[in-house]
Amino acid sequence: MKEARRLAGLLLAGKLAACVQLIPGMESHYCWKGKKEAAREVLILIKTRASLYKKVEGTLLKAHPYEVSEIVCFPITKGSKSYLDWIRSETGRD
Numbered sequence: 270m271k272e273a274r275r276l277a278g279l280l281l282a283g284k285l286a287a288c289v290q291l292i293p294g295m296e297s298h299y300c301w302k303g304k305k306e307a308a309r310e311v312l313i314l315i316k317t318r319a320s321l322y323k324k325v326e327g328t329l330l331k332a333h334p335y336e337v338s339e340i341v342c343f344p345i346t347k348g349s350k351s352y353l354d355w356i357r358s359e360t361g362r363d
Contacts, residue, residue, distance in 0.1 A: 270291065270293055270311055272311075272334060273291045273293075273311040273313055274291065275332070276289075276313060276329065276332055276333065277289035277291060277313065279328055279332055280315060280317075280325065280328060280329075283324075283328060284359070284360055284361050285315075285317060285321050285324055285325050285328060285360065286315045286316055286317045286321075286325065286359075286360065287316050287317065287355060287356040287358075287359035287360055288315075288316040288356075288359075289313060289314070289315050289316070290313070290314040290316075291311050291312075291313055292311065292312040292313075292314070293311045294309065294311075295309070295310045295311065295312045296308070296309055296310070297309075297310050316356055317356065317360055318356060318357065318360055319342070319344065321360060322342050325340075326340050
């Protein structure tokens with residue numbers, strides 16, 4: 270959780286995200302270097318604009334402790350105008 274909070278702080282300080290949600294207690298099962306693994310992790314959801322994806326990704330890749338970190342992007346296809354306006358205002362304008 271400490272590491273997740275640090276990453277959230279980096280994104281917010283850089284105005285790369287309007288909101289970062291940390292969801293602790295996730296259990297991941299995966300194969301890594303030929304072995305089955307399991308780990309408790311914190312899921313991080315980042316609310317930002319698509320135009321900032323590359324900057325968000327770069328920040329996370331530099332700061333994340335994993336050799337391969339899961340960074341995926343889901344588009345917002347609909348949302349309330351006030352919420353989307355808030356994301357834009359908190360992340361600056363391109």
